[in-house]
Amino acid sequence: MNYDPRLQQHVDQHPYPLLFATISGAHLYGFPSPDSDFDLRGVHVLPLPEVVGLKTGRETVEKTGFYDGLELDLVTHDVKKFCGLMLKKNGYVLEQVLSPLVVLTSPEHARLRELAVDCVTKHHAHHYLGFATTQWKLFAKEEPPRVKPLLYVYRVLLTGIHLMRTGEVEANLVRLNETFRLPQLPELIERKLVGPEKGMLEAADVAFHHREYERLVAKLETAYAESKLPETATAADGLNELLIEVRTASK
Template sequence: MKNKIIKYINSLETEKEIKILLACETGSRAWGFPSPDSDYDVRIIYKHNKEWYLSLNEEKDSITVFYEDNEIDISGWDIRKSLRLMKKSNAPLLERIQSPTLYKGDQEFIKEINDIAKANYSRIATIHHYLNLAKKKYEEISFESEYKLKSFFYALRSATACLWILEKEEIPPIEFPKMLEGLELQESLVMRINELIEVKAKVSESYRHKGEKELFEYMQNCIERAEIEGKNLPTTYGCMDELNVFFRKVID
């Protein structure tokens, strides 16, 4: 599958007349809890030639394509849009630049954009994303006797990311196991989460699960803390001058 994805990425470059600066895996395969039939969520950051940015008309700055009967989803943003989102500490962008699975990437670019992400990181902006996602997914499953394990992990990871943001100043890691390792959680909770990761690795995306009272209580506590304490996190604004310098360097 990796070879297929690289082939599609290379053909996309030619077809769209772009240069892909980063192509990586996101979603459950990058988060660390895939199912055997999980889709491939490939995300890219790309650039056009310099003249493209000098037009008075702002052209479309995103790409979305599907391959292999929608099993492979490739989408992403132009570098200018990406850096505008960086200023806002956009959580999906902060995740993809950390991805452990790279299909294509300029190593210097990846290092520099991660450094810029750290310098422009806003805890209050990022917790807003994870809190909304945690609440939405938690509400979807909390009143069901059986629920999709996939939805459970979406809620669990988002709630844990909220806890990370409250307790640490670093950007939350994209990999869920690293998030768990970096927090001081009850050993029994971590052990059970790891057991469920092993379960999810063997069942389909449609598998329905039940129980896990302790983990539901843990998620609820994370959400409640984030709603109260998240409002008091420091407000941070991205440095547009630094982002502009990097943007000009990338497209030059």
């Protein structure tokens, strides 16, 4: 993709070597507005002395704020922590490693992408159900209600249903709706793309979206119950092998 070149500067300035850096958030989900910040996510490698010594390095590196006019939220995890998260029912990390919006990549990133397929389980449904509940509460308590948290609700539920049915991690709401064809989504996405001035909803619309929320939650629960995905991840040995290779090569 053609991303803002200032993102590359922040990747280059990272205090540790990176295996990958990808774009997440609204840009990945298919509905960035003009004022959307850039969510950069990735994996760094702590040098061996900062792993085995008494003084250990940072497992997580965060950088948030405005830099040269760019609003940035950068979060990276050390490779060991990230591999551990991949083995849990954590949809976030799978979306990050599989994001098609790549700022930096490596052969190790390619291997992580391959191993991510064997990390998908039916119990990732719990991640998406929990996140949808949180986002709906955020949407419902706001006055006036905003489009942004509502789109996050739809995105999370459709991603979860699609994952349970196909085993494919798809975070882009526009592409998801090519399958689900929810008629309300194109207008909501367009309003988010335009910016804050059209980012509010009428209170009368909330009842409709509440019914849709409950309907899609039920669909995700059914998709979970009927899913043929495995109960547990099978990528542990592969991730362990990769981690040892990466760590022993670091200095």
